[in-house]
Amino acid sequence: MIDNLLQLDKIFIQPLLQESEITLDILRLDVINEIVSGNKWFKLKYYLQDAVEKQYATIATFGGYFSNHIVATAYMCNALGLKSIGIIRGERPKILSHTLQNASKHGMQLIFMPRDKYKKKTDIIESYTNENWYWINEGGYGELGVKGAAEIFNWIDNSYSHIIATAGTGTMLAGLITAAKEHQQIIGLNVMKGNEALINEIYFLLPEKDKNKKFILLNKYHFGGYAKCPNILSEFMNDIWNKYHLPTDFVYSAKSIYAALDLIKEKYFYSGSKILVVHCGGLQGNNSLPKNILQF
Ligand SMILES: *Cc1c(COP(=O)(O)O)cnc(C)c1O
DSSP states (O other): OGGGSSOGGGOEEEEEEEOSSOEEEEEEGGGGOSSSOHHHHHHHHHHHHHHHHTTOSEEEEEEOTTOHHHHHHHHHHHHHTOEEEEEEEBSOOSSOOHHHHHHHHTTEEEEEEOHHHHTOHHHHHHHTTTSOEEEEOGGGOSHHHHHHHHGGGGGOOTTOSEEEEEESSSHHHHHHHHHOOTTOEEEEEEOSSSOTTHHHHHHHHSOGGGTTSSEEEEOSOOTTSTTOOOHHHHHHHHHHHHHHOOOOOTTTHHHHHHHHHHHHHTTOSOTTOEEEEEEOOOGGGGGGSOTTSOOO
């Protein structure tokens, strides 16, 4: 049932570079839906299935003003006939972000939480114990999120030597690590600045058998921080749009493609490497940028 909600048959691999010794391809997960970011569907699917099986009628989760996870949860719950609650980090803004407007349009009830209170998630959950809500962690962090994200590998064959993906909560990355073959290296990109604890959060999600798989997390491609969009990044986004007709978002996918090209330039990869960047979408987030910055 959940599998039929989005257009998974549209997923494809876009070749980007074919140099003499290096191949770079992009896995286009962004095309499955305009609102639900590529990886969000994968991460949510087993939670929603679990909730439906346990006969919950309402899903509650957490996120910020521009959260792809929030709007994806709203959309998916709506499609499944479930109610959804979004606990939103921060006071209610005068004008709702495009993301929150969309979440609301898809039936999500928004509850705004001051930042200091928002940090204490267990207290929040406890304060709503009388409600019979099924709780999903921020970003779908957790075992069922990892299980769903591992299925992204259904589109990745053994010929790839390196798989590059960005990490917010690291749930998708953990899923990719569990599904990777022995000869495949997963390269994660931390999109946040100064969040060096992320690596521990990823390890924590990995089953014992996967904890010593080939995997690294690079911290240098944050471009100033989580939702920062310096000119160099927006110019790069326009550039790859014009060259390859490839749309990217400024929080995640643009950074992953920039990093892949940069690592190739630095000769990070051995000759014969076949690299795949997982493009997870997030394009709805570009609506928060001032108009005219992007050419697509
Ligand atoms: C949420 C998201 C990520 C990060 O996923 P995590 O599992 O939280 O690390 C990456 N790219 C896009 C487009 C996203 O929306």
